[in-house]
Amino acid sequence: MRLGLFGGTFDPIHLGHLILAEQCRESCGLDRVWFVVAGEPPHKPAGRTAVVHRLEMARIAVAGHPRFAVSEIETRRPGPHYSVETLESVHRDSPGEELFFLIGADSLADLVCWREPARIAQLATIVVVNRPGIGEVDPTSLPDFGPGSHRLLSVTIPLIGIASTDLRRRLAEGRSIRYLVPRGVEAYIEAQGLYRDTKMNERK
Numbered sequence: 001m002r003l004g005l006f007g008g009t010f011d012p013i014h015l016g017h018l019i020l021a022e023q024c025r026e027s028c029g030l031d032r033v034w035f036v037v038a039g040e041p042p043h044k045p046a047g048r049t050a051v052v053h054r055l056e057m058a059r060i061a062v063a064g065h066p067r068f069a070v071s072e073i074e075t076r077r078p079g080p081h082y083s084v085e086t087l088e089s090v091h092r093d094s095p096g097e098e099l100f101f102l103i104g105a106d107s108l109a110d111l112v113c114w115r116e117p118a119r120i121a122q123l124a125t126i127v128v129v130n131r132p133g134i135g136e137v138d139p140t141s142l143p144d145f146g147p148g149s150h151r152l153l154s155v156t157i158p159l160i161g162i163a164s165t166d167l168r169r170r171l172a173e174g175r176s177i178r179y180l181v182p183r184g185v186e187a188y189i190e191a192q193g194l195y196r197d198t199k200m201n202e203r204k
Helices: 015-028 051-062 083-093 117-123 164-172 183-192
Strands: 002-008 032-037 068-071 098-104 125-129 153-155
Touching: 002 015, 002 083, 015 032, 015 051, 015 098, 015 125, 015 153, 032 051, 051 068, 051 183, 083 098, 083 117, 098 117
Parallel strands: 002 032, 002 098, 032 068, 098 125, 125 153
Antiparallel strands: none
16 A cells, blocks of 8 residues: 655645645555644644644545545654654554655755654655746656665646735735635634634744
8 A cells, every 4th residue: 555644734624735735645556645734843843733723623624525534643752753753653654555745845845954854764755846936846856865765756736826925914814715725624724713813824
């Protein structure tokens, strides 16, 4: 089984996230894609929406897709949460899975600064996806993490300029997010009164 892991705060999850996951699923022949909702990522400040809401929005967003699922692997354990530890845990619990780690091209430059990047490349095939403002990823420019590591892959997807930061700002200003997130997610945000605090929406 080929399992893709797509991590993020998903605060809130939006159509750009879903398009990325679906394009990677198709391009890499993935049997499943897990949306790994981050608990306490070390590179992002505190002040995120409560994890119970982010998990529920993710579940609403992927509902109906037979190969998408939401993982609580990070939210169930104390933070901070590092990608290498998440991959180690999945590898330990599901040793027969072939793992693929999905990241945006904007994260590629920082990858060498992450905790044990070579180990990440040993545990999973890193799939680098183009992002708005960066364009297509040149496969020849992808780093090599040495013996025992998987070859990095690049996937080109339609550029959808949606960002969670902008969505939070729109909601704080009382503006529409229709057609930027799944309708169920929009309804959940409205019902729960999320993102109305302007100070909370200034976070990255």
